[in-house]
Structure formats: structure tokens, C-alpha cells
Amino acid sequence: MGHREDLLEGAKRCLLEKGFVRTTARDIVKESGTNLASIGYHYGSKDALLAEAYLALVGDLADAFDGEQAAPIDAEPGSLERFQEVWANIIGTMRGPGSMWRLSIEIVAMGDQLPAVRDHLASQQHDAARALVALFSGTKEEDVPDETLNTLGKFYTTLMTGLIMQWKFDPQNAPEADELAEGLRQVMEAARRT
Structure with a gap:
């Protein structure tokens, strides 16, 4: 691995351990075995590197949603059963105390203090939404x-x-996936009555 990849992996470990706000450039350098100049050269800034690291962590979850690590998604695309299966896999990634989803909360809560990270991630939100639609619709x-x-x-x-x-x-x-599916079923039933 080169410095770029080492920095990314080091930043991912720092994010999981310390979060966005508490992670310093020196932390990343220490964790990655690189140097401070490498951050600017490869990513432009510490915040840009942390945003890329966060996106990589989210990407690492793809297998937990619908890959080898996930429970099989067998239900018909667009069905209530598929809705439940997909959410069950996604919720499974939220259970652990070391779940990277706490980083999402930090971005929401501290977004004004992390404008470069927030803006970078906001630009990626369409891709995440597109991936979710594809997952549910097959x-x-x-x-x-x-x-x-x-x-x-x-x-x-x-x-x-x-x-x-x-x-x-x-x-x-x-909520668990079955509760979400039941809630959606009730909404659909109420909409049919009106």
C-alpha cells in the first residue's frame, strides 16, 4: 500500500475510535505511519480525508446489507417482505456498540463545525439513496x-x-424490521380506505 491508502485506512481506524471532531491530523499520521504533508498532498485536507474515510466505512457495510455477510434477500422486489428483509440486514449493522453509524449522528449534530465534511457527504447522499432504491427494488x-x-x-x-x-x-x-413492515402495511391499508 502507498501513503494514500495508508492514510485512508488510518483515518478509518481513527474515526471508529475517536469520531470526527476528536481525530487530529497527527492521530491519522500516527495510525497510518505516514507524515503530515501526505494528507495535504493526497487529500487536500484532514476533513476531506475524514469524509473519504467515512464513505469508505459506509461502503464496507454494503456486504452487510446485501452481500456475503447479509441474510439472504429472497422476497419479490418491491414487496412488503423484501422491505422487511432489507431493513433487517440494515438494522443488523446498527446493533453493535462500535457501530460506525454513530459517526452519522456526529455529522448531523456537529455539521456546522465540520462544514467541509458535511458538504462532501451531502454531495454523496444521492448515490446512497440510489443504492437503497436499487436494493429494495432489486x-x-x-x-x-x-x-x-x-x-x-x-x-x-x-x-x-x-x-x-x-x-x-x-x-x-x-424499531425492528418487522415493526417497520407492519407500520408500512398499516399506512398502505389506511391509504386504500381513503
Whole structure:
């Protein structure tokens, strides 16, 4: 591995241990075995490096959502059963005390103090929403039209944000996938009656 990759891996470890605000450039250099000048040369700034590290951590979760580490998603795309299966896998990533999702809460809470990180991650939010729509609908990300991204993608992103907050704030009372599916079923039933 070169300095760029070493920095990224070191930043990922620092984020998981210390979070965004408490991680310093010196922490990353110590963890990665590189030097301070490498951060600017390869990433432009510590904040840009931390944003990339966070995105890499989220990307590492892809297998937990629908890859080899995940429970199989067998239900029909778009079905209530698939909704439950996908959320069960996502919620599974939130259970552990060392879950990287606490970093998402830190970004929300400290966004004004981390504007470069917030702005970089906000620009990536469309890609995350597109990936969620593809996962629930059983399609490829590139096949998700923009109009679907701007409706269903925002719906799933809003659910994801709420789940992260609930699982980190009050995990004993946070919703399980079957409860989410039942809630959605009730909403659908009520909409049919009106």
C-alpha cells in the first residue's frame, strides 16, 4: 500500500475510535505511519480525508446489507417482505456498540463545525439513496431514474436517518424490521380506505 491508502485506512481506524471532531491530523499520521504533508498532498485536507474515510466505512457495510455477510434477500422486489428483509440486514449493522453509524449522528449534530465534511457527504447522499432504491427494488443502481431517486430515494434516506438516530439514542426501544413492515402495511391499508 502507498501513503494514500495508508492514510485512508488510518483515518478509518481513527474515526471508529475517536469520531470526527476528536481525530487530529497527527492521530491519522500516527495510525497510518505516514507524515503530515501526505494528507495535504493526497487529500487536500484532514476533513476531506475524514469524509473519504467515512464513505469508505459506509461502503464496507454494503456486504452487510446485501452481500456475503447479509441474510439472504429472497422476497419479490418491491414487496412488503423484501422491505422487511432489507431493513433487517440494515438494522443488523446498527446493533453493535462500535457501530460506525454513530459517526452519522456526529455529522448531523456537529455539521456546522465540520462544514467541509458535511458538504462532501451531502454531495454523496444521492448515490446512497440510489443504492437503497436499487436494493429494495432489486434493480441496478444505474437503472434507478432520477424521479424515483427524488421520491422513493428520499423516503428510504429519511427512514435510514431516523433508524440511525433511534438505534444510537435508545437501542432498547428502537424499531425492528418487522415493526417497520407492519407500520408500512398499516399506512398502505389506511391509504386504500381513503
